[in-house]
Amino acid sequence: xxxxxxxIKECKQTGARLGRLHTPHGIIETxxxxxxxxxxxxxxxxxxxxxxxxxxIILSNTYHxxxxxGHDLVKEAGGLHKFMNWDRPILTDSGxxxxxxxxxxxxxxxEGVTFQSHIDGSKHFLxxxxxxxxxxxxxxxxxxAFDECAPYPADHDYVKKSLERTTRWAVRCKDAHTNxxxxxxxxxxxxxxxKDLREQxxxxxxxxxxxxxxxxxxxxxxxxxxxxxxxDYTAPLLPKDKPRYLMGVGSPDALIEGVIRGIxxxxxxxxxxxxxxxxxxxxxxxxxxxxAKFTRxxxxxxxxxxxxxxKNYTKAYLRHLYKADEILSSRLMSTHNLHFxxxxxxxxxxxxxxxxxxxxxxxxxxxxxxxxxx
Amino acid sequence: xxxxxxxIKECKQTGARLGRLHTPHGIIETxxxxxxxxxxxxxxxxxxxxxxxxxxIILSNTYHxxxxxGHDLVKEAGGLHKFMNWDRPILTDSGxxxxxxxxxxxxxxxEGVTFQSHIDGSKHFLxxxxxxxxxxxxxxxxxxAFDECAPYPADHDYVKKSLERTTRWAVRCKDAHTNxxxxxxxxxxxxxxxKDLREQxxxxxxxxxxxxxxxxxxxxxxxxxxxxxxxDYTAPLLPKDKPRYLMGVGSPDALIEGVIRGIxxxxxxxxxxxxxxxxxxxxxxxxxxxxAKFTRxxxxxxxxxxxxxxKNYTKAYLRHLYKADEILSSRLMSTHNLHFxxxxxxxxxxxxxxxxxxxxxxxxxxxxxxxxxx
Numbered sequence: 001x002x003x004x005x006x007x008i009k010e011c012k013q014t015g016a017r018l019g020r021l022h023t024p025h026g027i028i029e030t031x032x033x034x035x036x037x038x039x040x041x042x043x044x045x046x047x048x049x050x051x052x053x054x055x056x057i058i059l060s061n062t063y064h065x066x067x068x069x070g071h072d073l074v075k076e077a078g079g080l081h082k083f084m085n086w087d088r089p090i091l092t093d094s095g096x097x098x099x100x101x102x103x104x105x106x107x108x109x110x111e112g113v114t115f116q117s118h119i120d121g122s123k124h125f126l127x128x129x130x131x132x133x134x135x136x137x138x139x140x141x142x143x144x145a146f147d148e149c150a151p152y153p154a155d156h157d158y159v160k161k162s163l164e165r166t167t168r169w170a171v172r173c174k175d176a177h178t179n180x181x182x183x184x185x186x187x188x189x190x191x192x193x194x195k196d197l198r199e200q201x202x203x204x205x206x207x208x209x210x211x212x213x214x215x216x217x218x219x220x221x222x223x224x225x226x227x228x229x230x231x232d233y234t235a236p237l238l239p240k241d242k243p244r245y246l247m248g249v250g251s252p253d254a255l256i257e258g259v260i261r262g263i264x265x266x267x268x269x270x271x272x273x274x275x276x277x278x279x280x281x282x283x284x285x286x287x288x289x290x291x292a293k294f295t296r297x298x299x300x301x302x303x304x305x306x307x308x309x310x311k312n313y314t315k316a317y318l319r320h321l322y323k324a325d326e327i328l329s330s331r332l333m334s335t336h337n338l339h340f341x342x343x344x345x346x347x348x349x350x351x352x353x354x355x356x357x358x359x360x361x362x363x364x365x366x367x368x369x370x371x372x373x374x
Numbered sequence: 375x376x377x378x379x380x381x382i383k384e385c386k387q388t389g390a391r392l393g394r395l396h397t398p399h400g401i402i403e404t405x406x407x408x409x410x411x412x413x414x415x416x417x418x419x420x421x422x423x424x425x426x427x428x429x430x431i432i433l434s435n436t437y438h439x440x441x442x443x444g445h446d447l448v449k450e451a452g453g454l455h456k457f458m459n460w461d462r463p464i465l466t467d468s469g470x471x472x473x474x475x476x477x478x479x480x481x482x483x484x485e486g487v488t489f490q491s492h493i494d495g496s497k498h499f500l501x502x503x504x505x506x507x508x509x510x511x512x513x514x515x516x517x518x519a520f521d522e523c524a525p526y527p528a529d530h531d532y533v534k535k536s537l538e539r540t541t542r543w544a545v546r547c548k549d550a551h552t553n554x555x556x557x558x559x560x561x562x563x564x565x566x567x568x569k570d571l572r573e574q575x576x577x578x579x580x581x582x583x584x585x586x587x588x589x590x591x592x593x594x595x596x597x598x599x600x601x602x603x604x605x606d607y608t609a610p611l612l613p614k615d616k617p618r619y620l621m622g623v624g625s626p627d628a629l630i631e632g633v634i635r636g637i638x639x640x641x642x643x644x645x646x647x648x649x650x651x652x653x654x655x656x657x658x659x660x661x662x663x664x665x666a667k668f669t670r671x672x673x674x675x676x677x678x679x680x681x682x683x684x685k686n687y688t689k690a691y692l693r694h695l696y697k698a699d700e701i702l703s704s705r706l707m708s709t710h711n712l713h714f715x716x717x718x719x720x721x722x723x724x725x726x727x728x729x730x731x732x733x734x735x736x737x738x739x740x741x742x743x744x745x746x747x748x
Contacts (some may be wrong), residue, residue: 040694044701069669069694077672077690085686295443298451308420312459316451320414320443327418327701 002141002184003211005243005264011352015235015262018352021243023089023141024182025081028056030243030264031348033255033341034091036272039064040074040084043272044330045338047086053307053339054346057088057141059267062134063095067117067124071137079139091267093247094131094144094188097216100151108148110165128172136179144214145173147188152220159192160200166190167204174208186245188216193226195233202237212243215263219248228257235262252281252344252368256361259348271337276330278322281340285368287315289333294319307339308332376515376558377585379404379617379638385726389609389636392726395617397515398556399455399463402430404617404638405722407629407715408465410646413438414448414458417646418704419712421460427681427713428720431462431515433641436508437469441491441498445511453513465641467621468505468518468547468562471590474525482522484539502546510553518588519547521562526594533566534574540564541578548582558585560619566591567600569607576611586617589637593622602631609636626655626718626742630735633722645711650704652696655714659742661689663707668693681713682706 009018021028038061077083106115112127128146135143147166187205191197243264250268280287282302297315309332321329351360383392395402409416412435451457480489486501502520509517521540561579565571617638624642654661656676671689683706695703725734
């Protein structure tokens, strides 16, 4: 087996779990936030900087790397770790979410998905077998099965048919996956916002005995309360001795609420994307750096932060860099936001350890959102 | 006196000089290449990275900082060093070159220059007194007098009138400069491509006894041979006990030829600008990273380079980053190009020390340009 999940402690107040995920490239403390390196680079960051902020694992996107530079090239380079100079664990998604997001540009059949590249319009075909070939070539420690992420809203009949095909594709992925010694294949639980369908999907996938499970089809436009409701009944369906990964979630409130409901792993482009747009997540809430009130603010972005950006630069300088469209703006803001989420998860793990996760949540929400409860 | 130039050795083969420039923020080994940080940041770099590549001094642009964020704000931040987190020496230009480059957008009188901002079209006025106010507020170790950089070509009569005004402005700058203890004001020798005018300009400025001299009005479109000819007769006019700075020059051949003619300091945006456009300067010549031949080239950018980029990444990865428009592309390519020029000057200093500068030049040109002599 490529990975092993070690359950350290279950929270006495909530469904939260403290764990250790053993992978071929090292041990990951969970719950964990994974920075996203879509095109074999976490935007604006070097691997050394990610290590300095204690990033333990990063995610990269199969769809993007398949199209450019191509998985065969990455394999020839010695795999994704070597290609991008990152020797800690990597997780690759299946490309499913990306191709289904192409809308008019893709067509789904039982066999797989035909789609057009967003780069040059060229035609491509992804099937469970092809996705396994790509992910095996990339060589990530954790790889995702090819699934359909049903849209929101979608009716019960559509979602049922879709999840059943996702199960059939999961079987095909399992059969096609050739590197089980070094790469752990996760199944993805679908079922939209329907409890019976989530139960059906979980049951079918658990029967296939994957080394870990993702919860897909959430954070796709539904209200957050609905996402939490789905997590409330879906997470407990999953085996306790396997890691649970909620895909595409990265806002501080959703991370904490996800952990409370038993999620171990999260990823999202949010921290780096809003950083490049000049928004910082800080211990006292969001900051939009271009605001005129920061023109002569010579204090750090976050008074309670120890990241490279906050130790060395002022809001006035960051505002100047942003307005002058300087690359250092994206670098410093991304450094801070990634550090913020990674550090948040460290505090969350500490709170689970000390059985005070609900108190931590309430204090955090009050500081960050200015509300006593979400 | 803010600075002191220490002449260590004169080359036996050429006009080259080995020296040490003592400044309020440390000692600079000359000849030296200075990376350019136009808007209070060397594009895509952190100060720590510049130190790692042994950058000893950087340049920043008065025109840009005056317009954004404003010199008063920088002063309030504690000066440019503190604002941008750089504790080694800084040199600021006078803004003359930038405002004169605005063409139709500026008007020159004896009093100064009226111009429109390239950012928002707002109207501004720069005079020798105003430029000193700005440069004093920024607080660089070395500051430039406000001069007119005559265009190329320009007739003898225009250039003569222009250089005489530059001398009158130099007197006004000297009178207006308030921080002589911590900031050294350099005079700028003009005179276009006319020997008699260069002699006149040098004579007039030397009489004003500046702590250092720049040679301006070169690298403005004239053939390189003509620039070398002007340097041949201009550099020897300057006092031996003062540093000599050739503005806006950064191609490897011009750096070496400039040193041979007695220049101590150079600056140019070239290494960082071409880096962002995907071009690298290497020990075996220029490389355009997007070229298809590098698609599967898993060797470093420069086989003889010890920079962070060359130690950790392949041409195939750099080509991927460039084509994917990733910020890390600009970072890594800029790191390499700056390291290359800083290291080139280190080798030049070593060659002067060992009295083999001409041999070094010939070997370098053969490797870099594939020619035995320029």
